[in-house]
Amino acid sequence: MRCNARPLGVLAAVAKGLLILCTVPTNASRSSQASYLQQTHSLVRHMAEDAQELFAFYESNQSLNVNNICQSNKWVEWLPQWDVADLQAPSALQELYGAMEHMHQALQTILQHQRDLNAPGAKLLQRLTSTHLKVRGLLNNIEALLRAHGVVPVHITLPEKPVVTKVFQQKLEGCKVLWSYSRFMSKLNADLEAKGFRDCREKRRQRRGSRRGPRANKKVRRS
Secondary structure (H helix, E strand, O other), rough: OOOOOOOOHHHHHHHOOOOOOOOOOOOOOHHHHHHHHHHHHHHHHHHHHHHHHHHHHHHHHHHOOOOOOOOOOOOOOOOOOOOOOOOOOOHHHHHHHHHHHHHHHHHHHHHHHHHOOOOOOOOHHHHHHHHHHHHHHHHHHHHHHHOOOOOOOOOOOOOOOOOOOHHHHHHHHHHHHHHHHHHHHHHHHHHHHHHHHHHHHHHHHHHHHHHHHHHHHHHHHHH
């Protein structure tokens, strides 16, 4: 990962709701893998902003912005609250992959409910569809990074849930999912930013150490 690098082409692509599919060969060079990691982080950064905007729009659109009824300290159970930001660790990647598979299915359910309540082309449907595509894009990226480690992603079998038929309950469940998702993506982005900062600081420290090494040896020889 390059320090403070922000690939503008990637950001422009995700801003348009396009999918980003990394094709990372197993024998890819370190520089190539670093580029793919940076692309994935850029996608996460954009998705974190998008998730907050989607939640606020949904909450207002569905008239649920009263008494913070959508906002809970407890996330939906399939979004981990621990750190899964190590995109070079297969275990963290698999954890993130499972969470995004759940989210992809949850968004599909929310879309199905909202299609019954909105006319085709409604702004809410457009926003939900755009987020759905971004989650699919992140799944593609994570799968490619896993395969770069020689790991085949384990697809999650989602448990059957009772069908919610009351419209208000459908709206509320969707709102709670989007609230959890916005918090999860915000935390994931913050954890990636912090990890990137630590990695860059360590690289600078190592570079300074390598430059000082030869000089120190010269001083020892003179004495």
